[in-house]
Amino acid sequence: MKKIDLKGVWNFCLDKEKEGIKKQYYNRTLEDIIDLPATVSTAGKGTPSGEENTGHLTDPWLFEGYTWYSREVDFSEAEGKEFFLVLERTRISHVWIDEDYVGSADSLCTSHRYRVTPYGKTCRKITIMIDNTSYPVTGGHMTSPDTQSNWNGITGGIYIEEYGHSYLDKVRIYPNGAGRYIDVRLELEGTKEEDLTIFVSGGDHTYPTVRHTLYRGENRFRYSLEETAQLWSEHTPNLYRLHMELSQAAGAEDRELYSYVYSFGLRDFEAAGNYFEINGMRTFLRGKHDGMIFPLTGHAPADVSSWLKVLETAKQYGINHYRFHTCCPPEAAFTAADMLGIYMEPELPFWGTVTEPGEESHDERGQKYLMEEGFRILDEFGNHPSFVMMSLGNELWGSKSRLNRILGDYKKYDSRHLYTQGSNNFQFMPCILENEDFFCGVRFSKTRLFRGSYAMCDAPQGHIQTMPPDTVYDYDSVIRPPEIEQGDGGENYVTIQFGTGIKTVKMEEEKELIPRVPVVSHEIGQYAMYPDFSEIDRYTGVLKARNLEVFKRNMEKKGMLPMAERFFRASGRFAADCYKLELETALRSKELAGFQILDLQDFTGQGTACIGILNAFMESKGIITPKEWRQFCSERVILAMLPGLVYEGGEQIDLGITLAIFHPQPVVDPQVELCIYKEEKSLVSRKEVSWGEFLNGVYELGRMTVTLPELAQPEKWSIHIRLAGTEIENRYDIWVYPKEVPALSDKKxxxxxxxxxxxxxxxxxxxxxxxxxxxxxxxxxxxxxxxxxxxxxxxxxxxxxxxxxxxxxxxxxxxxxxxxxxxxxxxxxxxxxxxxxxxxxxxxxxxxxxxxxxxxxxxxxxxxxxxxxxxxxxxxxxxxxxxxxxxxxxxxxxxxxxxxxxxxxxxxxxxxxxxx
Structure with a gap:
């Protein structure tokens, strides 16, 4: 396959009234120009607005309607070849070649691909119309102003693929890590039969070349690597390349070579009982929500370097998993995740109700579109080793049987990934479907909560909101209670949060749900802090922080602006401590398979949620360092089990030590060092050895009894625990008070x-x-x-x-x-x-x-x-x-x-x- 790059200057015009089809813009010279790839906003086209949104960032160049693009393309050597126009990421597109209408595509998550074979003409005009108003579904965070905005334009690659009279299509690579081989499925289009030469390369090694005869339609073959071939995982993101060369006649005697190269990793990501395994080793998902927030452009980048920067930052904070909220990132994100070892979970762009035909408000067109979008995502990104999971949407309601059928169809079509019905579906009334590989939610009944915080409208609230801080609470008895009370049957209706609004749904009383698949806690955290107004000047691109500007002006009117920076620091430090309590609770819980934090970074919409210890640009706010954060969010975390964080002098503490480890290297005979100190002065120092080898799980290393000294007045102490000879350490502040308060002088x-x-x-x-x-x-x-x-x-x-x-x-x-x-x-x-x-x-x-x-x-x-x-x-x-x-x-x-x-x-x- 060869490419004709179409990036650069195109003729252009805006069509807000959407009359261009009727007026045949495809048959006219467009008056303006634009440099693609671009959006209307990044190009600064149209009339800027002075609007100030307080619920999300403001795009002053926001344009909704049709945009038109045209340019001429040279097909001087078109004889006997096939050509496809590819738009990597856009909205609803329509394409004309000269005055001939080619067709339309409506995927929000994958590329648009058009057959534009010119049949002998050497120069033709391509016209493209983009529509960001006629979506079959609302589009979730693919189109939301809360995240990347409802931009109009074309981003990423814009090119024409050139093939011979026959070509490969739908190439899918099925890795088998244990067997060190790949199964390849592909389709041959064009002639009835062609010869294919393949080999695999990776690192400094090239594996043997083999040849296959392909026949029109689907073909399958296996390629075996050596036993020493390296596996792909979060710890060892080893990548290989599958090279395929299709040789076909170009003339009477010549043959032309068309090369195809696909990256892959040898990995087995599986749901094994209650947990996830990567290549037979238990792992724990330390996940991050992502809505593709990129304020400088208002859209997700399509280059690998930008995504490497983002994902490397997340890894510095111990993240090994990304869940994309009602969106799917571009190819570059998966490529970067392949290189770094991040487990990716795209999600269909949907936040609503799935219904059966004949039901009230049934939208067959929209649901058919979503199902097809899922197949398109699997086809386009499925070969990436980082693509390990997929979700049907966010907080869905409706027909469980239809959701189950969709899962079954996806699993039958592509078995390389694990599937879930959605993220936090049915909320107070969760269920686990037959075809579901893992469960993502926040509770198993109204009171069986496995998240530390909830909104008041979703009460009861979580333990971090309602209980004095401790470091012993876990979710094990909540996820799998020792005794279950059964429901008494019957029906009733309940009003619940639905997106950013409400919905009344029927609540069916069923037996208490005991999960048989891995459980992932959904959107944990959400601890808000005061805005950092110093960030306002960082918004130098498309999206403007006019919400923060309004908040700043309001604070100034109240006469409190001098307190803003102090409020930000104090609330931020407190929020970081709440996150520590939350994440450590998850890591202590043996029955939990992972979490998805909302979020490591600020969320720019839905009222403006400053909930990140990083800002919207994935930059540190100066609240907590990556090293401090990794003490309670990494592949190896040592945990002190303290019944509280406030004590009296002379009190005896029964302190447990737990190790959560998900790393290929075991910890052997760990020696626990414990020190209780005030400033630089050590008050208690202990060493304990726990004999044994610890690998992949949550282990209690033992207990220590520590008697606190008597005090004359209150003091803040710190508990420092570490494994000798390693960087595995953690720290806790405790507050210690004398038992008796002195009598006050009796002044008269x-x-x-x-x-x-x-x-x-x-x-x-x-x-x-x-x-x-x-x-x-x-x-x-x-x-x-x-x-x-x-x-x-x-x-x-x-x-x-x-x-x-x-x-x-x-x-x-x-x-x-x-x-x-x-x-x-x-x-x-x-x-x-x-x-x-x-x-x-x-x-x-x-x-x-x-x-x-x-x-x-x-x-x-x-x-x-x-x-x-x-x-x-x-x-x-x-x-x-x-x-x-x-x-x-x-x-x-x-x-x-x-x-x-x-x-x-x-x-x-x-x-x-x-x-x-």
């Missing part, structure tokens, strides 16, 4: 601190020049915001709207605390500048006072979301004349069982009694 008279919950009483004493500690009692929804330990889920505006539509409680919508940690009020209460576990008791039983339009500068802020943007305070002080007022919205008098609450009150009272 005017120097005494008055403690009250009454605002009126506080005002009376304050105006008398007294010192008053106020725990305000009358806080409600009109003057305050409820306290919660966990940061907001996803983003406030999207789930506020969904909760309102469903009549469910609204999300709290806050992002943790910002604390003036060096303030003298914390002399006896050491703290970080962000939320840590010692604050759990206080923030879980509190409200934050709304201080909008007040000059008060809190000592402890609650960070509100950037949409509502209240000024929220938990601790602040005021003075007038001799009066001194200290306000604390946590009533610490009611938390006498909490050591942190007792010591915080002691620290406040000591501060107030002094001269500072």
């Amino acid at each position: 008279g005017d120097s005494a601190v008055i403690v009250t919950g009454s605002t009126e009483e506080a005002k009376q004493y304050f105006e008398q020049g007294r010192k008053v500690l106020l725990y305000p009692e009358h806080l409600d929804d009109t003057n305050s915001v409820s306290g919660t330990y966990c940061t907001d889920f996803w983003c406030y505006p999207m789930f506020r709207s969904i909760s309102e539509s469903m009549g469910k409680p609204l999300p709290v919508g806050t992002h943790g605390l910002y604390i003036e940690k060096d303030h003298k009020v914390f002399q006896y209460f050491p703290t970080e500048f962000y939320t840590t576990p010692q604050w759990y008791d206080m923030v879980s039983h509190s409200r934050a006072l709304i201080l909008d339009a007040s000059p008060v500068e809190p000592i402890v802020w609650t960070i509100d979301n950037s949409t509502r943007n209240h000024k929220l305070g938990n601790m602040f002080e005021r003075k007038a004349g001799e009066g001194r007022l200290f306000v604390c919205t946590w009533d610490l008098r009611r938390q006498r069982d909490s050591a942190p609450a007792r010591w915080l009150e002691y620290s406040i009272m000591n501060y107030m009694a002094g001269t500072d």
Whole structure:
């Protein structure tokens, strides 16, 4: 096969009114020019808009309608040859050769391919019309403004393939890693019979050449490699190339050679019981959601170098798996994943309901399109070793039997991949279908949750949102409970979240679901943080961060802009700690086969979800380093099993050590080193040896009993565990308090601190020049915001709207605390500048006072979301004349069982009694 590259200058015009077919634009000279590949937006065509979207990035050049492209192509040596026009990635396309209509293609995920054989003419005009308005389905994140935008244009390769009178088509390579061979299936088009020469190369080795006689239609043959051939996996991404040469007569005596080269890897990716295996070795999916967010272009790149940069960044953070939300990346993404060892899962571009013919709202055209799109994805990308899994869509509803038939059809057509019915289908009423190879979801019933956080509309919420932080919780008994209560049958209807809206569905009570396939947790995390306004200047390309500009202006109007960077840092650090708790819970769970985090990077739409420890450009926000992140997200993680992260001095901790390992090299006779220290001072140091060899699984290395020293005042300590002689290490901060709080000096008279919950009483004493500690009692929804330990889920505006539509409680919508940690009020209460576990008791039983339009500068802020943007305070002080007022919205008098609450009150009272 040979190529005629068509990149470069084309004649061009916009057709917003979509009249070009009627006016025969294909028979006219187009007035403008454009340099392809490009989109209307990357080329800056049309009239820019001043629109400001707050729910997603803004494309000021957004164009919806028809675009037209034309140029002449030289076919001077066309005799006896076949030619195909290929558009690698576009929208709905229509093609004309001169005035003759060739046809249309509508794939969003694969290339458009047209037979344009000129039959002897040497020069012909090709005209292409692209339509981004008439999709058979909505297109998921292939067309969503939340991610890559509904661009119009042609991206990636634009070329004509030249073949002889016969050519190869639908070449599929089926690797067998254990047997070190490949089975090849292909179709011969054109003549009845041709000779094919094949060989395989890889690394520095070329394998023997063999010859086959091909016959028109489908052909199959096997090619064996040596036993020493290298396997492909996340650890060893070894690649080979299959070379095929088709020799055919070019004239009376000459023969012309057409070469085909396909990359492949020897690998066996399988579902083995409850787990995944790569080449017979258990693996654990440390996955990342991806919606193909590329703000500089507004579309996914089609070059390998761009995808290498993205995927290499993900690997630096321990990611070995990509799930593409209702989208499929271009060829370059799979090629880069092949080279790096990333397990890829494309998904059909659909987020909706699958129905049977005859059912209400049945869309046979749309569903037929989706099924065909799946076959096209398998044909175009199926040879890539990185392509190991495929999903039918995101959060689907409807006919289980039809979903099962589609899975069966795909598996019968192409057995090289594992298939799932979709990601988090049927939500509260999940099922596992007969033809399903693995399950991806968030729960097995309303209360059997295997994710740490949920939106309020999907309550009950997860353990990270509702329980004091610990490092022992796991999902094993949730995924496979020891005892199952059976449902009582019957039907009812329930309103659930559906996309970014709601839907009422029939809920069928069935027996509790016990999975028989690997279970992957869907879209875990979603811990929101405050925006980083310094990123705004990074949006120098197509998409503009006008949402962030609006949020920044609103903060400036509230007089809080100087706090923006501090809010971002504090909420970001807190979110990173929540992710650590989430990911470690997954790694501890022996019954879980993997997770798909949402997300490592910010999501630019659906209300603007700043949920990534990387920004939308896959760049570090400076919140946590890759090395720190890999301590709890990598192929080998050592875990401390702590029943809590807040202790009393002298307390005895029963501490377990667990090793999660999914690596070809075993850990043999690991020596665990444990150190408990404060700053640089070591307080406890232990060494334990666990005899044995550990490979591919989750292992308990043993338990240690550690007695904490007695203390005079609270301190922050750190627990450091590592395997001696390796880089396998982890760290945990704990907060330790003395058992008893010293008695306060009993000052009398005017120097005494008055403690009250009454605002009126506080005002009376304050105006008398007294010192008053106020725990305000009358806080409600009109003057305050409820306290919660966990940061907001996803983003406030999207789930506020969904909760309102469903009549469910609204999300709290806050992002943790910002604390003036060096303030003298914390002399006896050491703290970080962000939320840590010692604050759990206080923030879980509190409200934050709304201080909008007040000059008060809190000592402890609650960070509100950037949409509502209240000024929220938990601790602040005021003075007038001799009066001194200290306000604390946590009533610490009611938390006498909490050591942190007792010591915080002691620290406040000591501060107030002094001269500072």
